[in-house]
Amino acid sequence: MLRTITVGLDGSQESRAAAEWAAREAKLRDLPLKIVHVWEPVPEPMAEAPLLGAETQQHWTERIPREAAEGIGLRHPGVEVIREQLSGHPGHALAEVAKSAELLVLGSRGFGGIGGFMVGSVGLSVVAHTDRPVVLVRALEQAADEHEPDPAGVPSTATPFRPVVLGLDVEHPDETLIEFAFDAARRRATSLRVVHGWNPPPYYAYGTPANPALHEALALSDAEALAEAVAPWRKKFPDVEVVEQSRYGSPAIHVVEASRHASLVVVGRRIRHSSFGAHVGHVTHAILHHSTAPVAVVPHS
Known part of the structure; x- marks a missing residue:
């Protein structure tokens, strides 16, 4: 099976920084980049609200990975980008997709004034439950910082x-x-x-x-x-x-x-x-x- 550099994307600044890092890594390894967007279905009473209806939810779950893929394609020419949308618990879903990945990339919040990560429960859960390498990237990670x-x-x-x-x-x-x-x-x-x-x-x-x-x-x-x-x-x-x-x-x-x-x-x-x-x-x-x-x-x- 063809392996990919897979990144979990939820639209946050952290995950967008992770996607940029993953695109650079895909180019270094000459592998496709897979953008995975996982959404948790909202409870039925909330889903029936006008602003959280099925059409609105579908719009955003499709728009986030589509726009990310288009932007990465422009900034990283030559990198093949694949999109995948999943529903369910993010930690479980990402641990599952990691099985077919060369490595999985996730974003983490910075501490602000203190250097380092704020690793959330999803990130720690994925790290602990997958047998594939996982890379954690800071929210403000820039390509120049690596040089x-x-x-x-x-x-x-x-x-x-x-x-x-x-x-x-x-x-x-x-x-x-x-x-x-x-x-x-x-x-x-x-x-x-x-x-x-x-x-x-x-x-x-x-x-x-x-x-x-x-x-x-x-x-x-x-x-x-x-x-x-x-x-x-x-x-x-x-x-x-x-x-x-x-x-x-x-x-x-x-x-x-x-x-x-x-x-x-x-x-x-x-x-x-x-x-x-x-x-x-x-x-x-x-x-x-x-x-x-x-x-x-x-x-x-």
Whole structure:
């Protein structure tokens, strides 16, 4: 089955920014862009109101994706655009269409004065329940933000892409996650910054006096583990410049810090099938809410 770059569109500023990002990604990957508009049927008493009647609802559900597709066609010539309209709960519907997508793109509200995302319940639900990569894009995301500043200090699409950042757990370095990040960097002709945050084991952290030599030994061990995890991928992607960063402290804090100068942040989500249901890990959850760059969440076993 032909895969697509699929974007969820509801007419909001957030989803329109996501659609623009998805169109750029479709061009990078030479894939069609599918715009999916999901509407929830309103309760029958409201549907009978003059302003919310069936004809009005049909008008807007058709107009939103049609106008978006026309605009993207003009701004991104050469990108094939497909439209699809669905009804039902947005979270369930988008998780279903993601199954046939190369990746799914969704919009998220910014915090306003504070950098980062406000990830809504629909976005978190889709991220937690799909086995395909999902990218979250800020409402004000601009193409120029993904690029290095020009000589005047202004981001410009004429300059190279900023690095791709990969948040990696060296204890469980999944191949699907690493390959996604290397491939994203290669397509953008940019470098890959692999970030790993580490903390001492509990039996070192508690009840043990400060020991600089021990701290240095642990830091060296983690740096070596990171280098070992990345080494095979350096050979598979020899054109990608790799910068490894192993630092003491919270992985989420270090990845969020790196996101300030990134074109894309890539993090993983371990697929768990349990009685408690699917969920997003606490590190990925924190990065989703506070990254200042688009975030790709890649599910893995």
